[in-house]
Amino acid sequence: MSGAELGGVAWWWWPLGLFALSFAFGVVAVIGGVGGGVLFVPLVSGFFPFHIDFVRGAGLMLALSGSLAATPSLLRGGLASLRLALPLALVGSVGSIAGALLGFALPADVVQTALGATILGIVVLMWLGSKADRPRVGRPDRIAAALRLHGLYHDPATKEDVDWRVHRTPLALLAFAGIGLLAGMFGLGAGWANVPVLNLLMGAPLKLSVGTSAFLLTVIDTSAAWIYLHRGAILPMLVAPTVIGVMLGARIGARLLRVAPSGVVRRVVIAILFVSGLRALLKGLGIWV
Amino acid sequence: MGLEQGPEQSVYARWLDIGARLGFAALAATFLVYVLGLVEPHVPREQLPALWTLSLAEYRARTGAPAGWGWLGWVGRGDYLALAAIALVCLTTLVCYARVAFFFFRRRERAQGWLAVAQIGVLLAAMFAFAGASHAAEQKEVPDWFTDTFLDVREDVAEARKDGKRVAYYFWLDGCPYCRRMVEDTFSDPRIKARLLRDFLPVAINVRGDREVTAADGKAMPEKDFTRAHAVRGTPTVLFFDESGAVVRRVVGHVPPGEFERILDQVRPRGR
Numbered sequence: 001m002s003g004a005e006l007g008g009v010a011w012w013w014w015p016l017g018l019f020a021l022s023f024a025f026g027v028v029a030v031i032g033g034v035g036g037g038v039l040f041v042p043l044v045s046g047f048f049p050f051h052i053d054f055v056r057g058a059g060l061m062l063a064l065s066g067s068l069a070a071t072p073s074l075l076r077g078g079l080a081s082l083r084l085a086l087p088l089a090l091v092g093s094v095g096s097i098a099g100a101l102l103g104f105a106l107p108a109d110v111v112q113t114a115l116g117a118t119i120l121g122i123v124v125l126m127w128l129g130s131k132a133d134r135p136r137v138g139r140p141d142r143i144a145a146a147l148r149l150h151g152l153y154h155d156p157a158t159k160e161d162v163d164w165r166v167h168r169t170p171l172a173l174l175a176f177a178g179i180g181l182l183a184g185m186f187g188l189g190a191g192w193a194n195v196p197v198l199n200l201l202m203g204a205p206l207k208l209s210v211g212t213s214a215f216l217l218t219v220i221d222t223s224a225a226w227i228y229l230h231r232g233a234i235l236p237m238l239v240a241p242t243v244i245g246v247m248l249g250a251r252i253g254a255r256l257l258r259v260a261p262s263g264v265v266r267r268v269v270i271a272i273l274f275v276s277g278l279r280a281l282l283k284g285l286g287i288w289v
Numbered sequence: 290m291g292l293e294q295g296p297e298q299s300v301y302a303r304w305l306d307i308g309a310r311l312g313f314a315a316l317a318a319t320f321l322v323y324v325l326g327l328v329e330p331h332v333p334r335e336q337l338p339a340l341w342t343l344s345l346a347e348y349r350a351r352t353g354a355p356a357g358w359g360w361l362g363w364v365g366r367g368d369y370l371a372l373a374a375i376a377l378v379c380l381t382t383l384v385c386y387a388r389v390a391f392f393f394f395r396r397r398e399r400a401q402g403w404l405a406v407a408q409i410g411v412l413l414a415a416m417f418a419f420a421g422a423s424h425a426a427e428q429k430e431v432p433d434w435f436t437d438t439f440l441d442v443r444e445d446v447a448e449a450r451k452d453g454k455r456v457a458y459y460f461w462l463d464g465c466p467y468c469r470r471m472v473e474d475t476f477s478d479p480r481i482k483a484r485l486l487r488d489f490l491p492v493a494i495n496v497r498g499d500r501e502v503t504a505a506d507g508k509a510m511p512e513k514d515f516t517r518a519h520a521v522r523g524t525p526t527v528l529f530f531d532e533s534g535a536v537v538r539r540v541v542g543h544v545p546p547g548e549f550e551r552i553l554d555q556v557r558p559r560g561r
Contacts, residue, residue: 011335015324049338053345061375068309068381075302082298082389086404093411101419108344147400218305219408222382226415229376232354233345236371237337240320247313 018044019241022062026249029066031256031265034126035189035217036246037063039269042119042276045112046283050238052108052115056187057233058242060225063189065243066250067217078153079211084166084204087147088176089216092190093223095180100227103185109284115186116281122192123274126266130200134162137203143169153208166202175201176216184224189217297401301389308381315374323367330367331466350473353466362463383412430461430468431493432476438492440512441503446534449490455529455537455558457489460516462496462524467543471525478546484553489529496524505534529556 021044022036029036041059045052074080103111140150150165166172175197183190194213198204204212228234282288322328332340332352340348348354355363363369390405438445442456449456461468475481485491494502498512510518519528519536529538538556540549 009338011337012324014338049342051342051344051348054341054348061378065313065378068305068378069313072302072306072309075298075305078298080298082301083295083401086401086408090404090408090411093408093415097411097415097419104345147404218382219386222379223412223415225379226412227419229360229372229379230357230416230419231345232349232356232360234372234375235337235341236320236323236368236375237334238341239375240316240323240371243313244317244320 015237015241018058018238019245022242022245023249023252025062026066026246026251027253027256028249028265028269029246030250030253031260034269034273035063035191036066036250037187037189038119038122038192039272039276040242040246041187042115042280043272045115046276046279052112053104053233054235054238056103056111056185057228057235058187058238059189060183060187060221060228061234061239062242062246063183063187063217064221064225066246067189067214067221069247069250070214071218074211074214077156077211078151079207080215081149081151081204081208081212082215083147083151084149084198084208085212085215085219087143087149087169088172088198089219091173092176092180092183092216092220095177096184096220096224097180097227099181099184099186100224101184102181103187104227104231104233109286111185111284112280113284116277116279116284118182118186118188119273119277119280123270123277125192125196126270126273131196131206132199134164134205135199135203137165137167139167140165141167141169143173153205155207162205162208164205164208166198166204168201168203172197172202180220180223183217183220184227187224187228190220191217297389297392297396300392301385304385304388305381308384309378312374312378312381315377316371319371319374323371326367328365328367328370330369331363332368350469351466353469383409383416386412430463430472431459432472432482432491434482434486435459435491435493438490439503440492440494440500442505442530442534443503443507445490445492446505446530446532449530450532452490453558453560454488454490455531455556457485457491458494458528458530459491460494460496460519460521460524460526460528465524468525470543475544475546475549481546481549481553484550488553488557496521505530532558 025036025039029039037059040062041055044050045055071080075082144166149169152161152163155162179190179193182188191213194216195209198209198212199206279288323330340351343351360369360372364373386405386409390402390409393402393405445456494512494516496513496516500512501509502512502515503509504515504518523541525543527540528536531537538552540552
């Protein structure tokens with residue numbers, strides 16, 4: 001579909017359509033256990049007429065808004081650790097600024113191709129889906145010890161106090177620089193990468209990893225968002241309905257979480273990601289324009 | 290509750306909660322104002338479907354959208370009002386970090402305090418360092434080959450007459466998309482540039498500017514009053530003055546190079 005073909009559609013259909021789509025993303029994302037941004041950017045850039053520059057901007061704001069809304073209660077409940085996030089967010093946000101600048105410097109088809117490849121990589125990561133509820137951690141490394149990256153949280157599900165510590169911090173810092181780069185370049189939330197690094201690499205318990213990942217997104221995405229905003233890639237007509245839609249959808253999703261078949265939804269999410277990742281890749285390569 | 294997480298988490302959570310709620314409320318309210326057309330947007334809403342298919346560079350060239358902090362001066366327009374609310378959402382993290390850095394230092398947790406300070410530095414760099422660079426590159430509102438004069442109409446007319454030329458006053462507005470098109474499309478055309486330099490004395494007047502202009506009757510006034518005095522109600526506008534200092538032609542809006550050249554033929558100085 002080209003912009004000219006779509007010229008006959010009244011302007012207000014677009015924010016309305018984005019609102020409806022983002023609402024659905026919000027519902028599905030919560031049940032499927034992914035951030036909305038990772039669905040939004042490949043799907044909207046692949047199948048809608050908006051230029052990828054504006055889609056990346058909207059996707060970034062979507063991921064940022066979702067994490068801003070969720071983080072206060074996660075921090076209060078001890079399910080996100082500020083201390084653990086401080087060094088990782090710092091490195092991640094430097095990466096995201098570099099990624100945003102790189103994303104604007106590269107031609108659109110290169111960004112689209114790289115986005116497709118990244119999304120297909122995420123599909124593999126989600127398909128494998130390895131995670132550990134409470135990984136074993138031996139001696140913390142020097143950085144973790146110096147910054148006191150350890151703590152105790154109460155798990156309301158098991159009614160237990162969980163003692164946690166982390167290791168391999170230098171490697172994790174390196175990983176977060178890369179995660180930030182991808183998040184900034186494509187406007188994706190990076191929960192899909194944050195959680196495995198925190199959980200499998202650093203050895204943080206799964207629940208703490210998920211919570212801290214949301215906190216990290218508030219910082220990493222904010223840094224890149226300023227670059228997008230100043231470049232003019234944030235169009236309120238696309239961003240506002242997207243943000244409002246996904247936040248309302250997430251509320252409904254959270255309510256449905258108890259009754260929805262999350263395994264099925266997750267497989268549907270993976271299938272959607274696969275198709276949209278493939279579409280992004282082929283569009284970028286000029287095979288399916 | 291977190292058991293060993295420390296009170297800084299609660300402080301951060303409280304500030305983040307307030308900041309995010311304020312930001313989202315502002316976003317919803319300003320978007321409503323924008324989408325309902327209660328405040329005139331810079332880019333008409335009905336033109337958006339033809340514009341958001343373009344690359345960012347093309348979109349900005351077509352709409353004259355500002356880069357860097359330039360948008361701050363445009364919050365009186367519906368679309369940029371909503372953008373300001375988005376910026377407010379983006380500001381939340383910085384405020385929370387500032388609060389928690391203070392908290393860490395007060396509790397003598399220097400390592401954490403410095404990490405928070407470094408994060409604030411990175412956020413400020415994203416907000417200012419890179420914004421400034423791109424903004425400076427975009428500042429081309431008036432062609433650099435326009436003449437800088439003392440903005441005295443009588444003097445300008447006399448100087449032009451001495452060289453066998455006439456005066457062309459170009460009235461422009463910062464961020465006006467049609468002014469941008471006039472500069473990029475018409476004034477950058479080599480034939481137009483050559484004609485304007487050969488036959489005219491081109492001078493730029495900022496319609497909201499405060500530089501002093503002396504009108505043909507000798508009265509001094511700021512640029513914005515001079516604009517009003519000449520009944521310039523839209524931008525861009527070009528006024529051509531003859532050898533006696535009287536306005537002989539008024540050109541309103543963006544005019545493509547071909548048409549502008551025909552106008553130059555009609556208003557050219559005698560004997561050219």
